[in-house]
Amino acid sequence: MEYALEVIDVHKRFIERSEVPPAGMMPPEAGAVAAGATGAADPAVAAGGAGVRAGARSGGAEPAARGVRRWLRRAPLEEVRAVDGVTLRVRRGEIFGILGPNGCGKSTLVRIVSTLLLPDAGTVRVFGHDAVREPHAVRRLINRVSVEAAFFKKLSSWENLCYAARLYGLSPRAIRAEVARIAERLGLPWEKLFTSMEHLSRGQQQKVAIARALLTSPVLLLLDEPTTGLDPRSKRDVQRFVEEVRREHDATILLTSHDMDEVERLCDRVAVMNEGRVIAVDTPQKLKQRYGGPGGTLEDVFLRLTGRDWEEVLANEA
Amino acid sequence: MKRDAALSPPPGGALAPAARRGWLGELCSGWGFVERNFRLIRRYAAWEVAEQFYNVVNALTIALIGVAQGPEVVLYLTVGALLWGFLSVIFMEVATSVQWERWEGTIESTFMAPIHRLTFLLGTSAWAVLYGLVRTSVVLGAVALFFRMDLSRANLGAALLVLVVSSFSFIGLGLIAAVLPLLSPEKGAQATHIIQGVLLLISGVYYEIDALPAWLQPLSWISPATYTLRDVRRAVLHGATVGQLAPDLLRLGLFALVMIPLGYAVFATAERYALRKGLLKRNG
Known part of the structure; x- marks a missing residue:
């Protein structure tokens, strides 16, 4: 069998700060309430909510901010598979x-x-x-x-595509023909190719990203x-x-x-x-x-x- | 080997048919960085004008300090301001190339392109030298007009040669500094300013090395900018010939021979570390 891609028993672990506060830093229920109240998936945001509460009790935002910083520093490292x-x-x-x-x-x-x-x-x-x-x-x-869709936002789609194509060793002549063909198939108006990326909609940016990938x-x-x-x-x-x-x-x-x-x-x-x-x-x-x-x-x-x-x-x- | 051959992708399937291979392809890709940066500068033209205006005013201000001491001091300070401007552009353009890609979020697409990392680094360096030359020429023109400088004794050819040779060692330094934003997305770019600051302090940009405290003077020996400044001043102020500058030119050449491979090796090691730790992921 001919495989285009084989991924065999691949492992990747990262060491990250734990989302669980260390013991003694914050009452578990306060953490839970804060995370729930803010709806924050981000531990820093959740901790911020809890910190503000703790700060309010201790009479100011400054001690709360210190508390959050201390919490973030002391949060134990954990392995994420x-x-x-x-x-x-x-x-x-x-x-x-x-x-x-x-x-x-x-x-x-x-x-x-x-x-x-x-x-x-x-x-x-x-x-x-x-x-x-x-x-x-x-x-x-x-x-x-x-x-x-990661691009040089100030550059036009055309300029971004030229840059990407150059990295793959394409000549400017080949780039022109290919870009025109792909843009038409993606329903990307020709004039949009010369508009700065930051002025394109998210959908148009993603189409340019696909065009960039297909160019090669x-x-x-x-x-x-x-x-x-x-x-x-x-x-x-x-x-x-x-x-x-x-x-x-x-x-x-x-x-x-x-x-x-x-x-x-x-x-x-x-x-x-x-x-x-x-x-x-x-x-x-x-x-x-x-x-x-x-x-x-x-x-x-x-x-x-x-x-x-x-x-x-x-x-x-x- | 047999297995690889059996699994080879279809002819022409990998990379578009018109894609260039080999060194020509790498050259074309390297030029892509020059072209891209030129286009970016064009888009940020207003910033560029403002920055150039500041550079001109900065050089004039520094040169004006020497007016009371005579034209030779003005020229001495002008050479310092111009050279520092040039070397800083090279250093910072190379050092922040990774940071710029991080800001835009393009670092992953650039790093997964099938080019040698050396192509990326040399393309960026080529841009840095060209850009530095243009910027320095503009400042030089403005300063020359302002002070009506007498360059009749100057050996400009020798000065240019020193500049070209020293560019390579600064590219090497830039490569080492480019590692910082690669390893630390948040603090790396700022840390490059520390390296730049130390070079400014120890290289005798606006004063002779003797002005430094004795304990600091040995550090100036390991800065290529020290020799660049000394030789360009000798060529511009006293008309020194290439033969007279040869010992320092050799030193600068040696610096380049050591710094560029060292910079590349450090960058390659840091990239491997970044790939292991997942540090290329979009940030900022």
Whole structure:
């Protein structure tokens, strides 16, 4: 079997400040109330809420701020297993989806495949090239679209695309022809190419990001939540384009997403990830048959596999 | 090997068909950094004008301090201001190249491009030298007009040669400083100012090295700016020939030979550390 991408028993851990305050720094109930009241997922924000309360009791914001700083300094370090023994094999020409909530390790995995992060253990091979030992060879084969469309905001789309294409050794003449073709297919008006990026909508920026990735004709395209935050029309445009890319190019696509419908529509196979682990891999249809029950959806699959309600997961993330 | 061959991607599939490979491709990519930075400067033209105005006024102010002591002191101070401006541009452009990519959030897409890191660093350095030359020429023109300087004794060719040779060692220093924003997204760029400040203090930019406390003077020997300033002043003020400047030119060449590979090695090590710790992730 010819694989475009092999991820074999990959581990990645990070050492981060604990979200749990050290004993004695704050009453547990005060922390819970503060975090709940502010709705803050960020520990610093949650701690800020608690600190302000403590400060109010002690008669001022200054002691509270000191308390928060002390809390942040003393918060113990803990190990976070971002990717925990993931094994995946993506066939050539496949659109392979990774589905999971925020923080489940999807983007970390994509960064490892992109050669932007070194795994602690395990092997990643792109068309047989080891991502750790041969990053240069892997970089020639891949490109990535991330959830944040990262550009030089003051430059126009055209200038950003020229810069990206130059990095891949494309000549200006080749850039012109390719950009025109891709922009038309993405429904990106020609005049928008000469507008500064900061004046483009989020959807248009994301289309330019996709154009940038496709300009280099990657054989493995990594799409890390490419439609997150897009309006429905832009989302449809991007999804149509992904289908077209697969149809017309000999490209393999790794797509991470929050969107169950998108994954079901686009992906040949899907890996469900939770807390750094892959908990199931199959076609959307088979996953639904196996874990979703009669008439089940991918949301049912997620609930069955993780014990977590998908809507609730998304609501917590929002 | 057999396995790799079997799994090779389709011909022409990897990279667009018109993509250049080899050293020509790297050259084209390196030029991409020059082109990009030029376009950025054009977009921030108002900032550029304001900064240039400040540079001109700053050089004039420093030179005016010497008016009472005579034209030679004015020229001495002017050379200091111009050279420091030039070397600072090179150092800061190279040192903050990573920081700029961080601000814009483009560092990941730049670092996953299939180019050698040396191409990134040399492309940035080439821009820094060109940009530094243009900025310094503008200030030089303004100062020359203001003071109607007599450069009849100056050996400008020798001064330019010193400038070119010393640029390389400053590029090396810049490469080492560029590591700081790579390792510390929040504090790295500020820390580069500390290095720049130390160089300003110890290199004799506006005074002779003898003015420094004795315990500080040995530090000036390890700053390439010390030799650059000394030689450019000798060439401009006294018309020193290349032969007379040869010992310091050799020193500057040696600095470059050591600093550039050292800077690259430090950068490569820091990049590996950043890749292990996940420090490239968008920040700021």
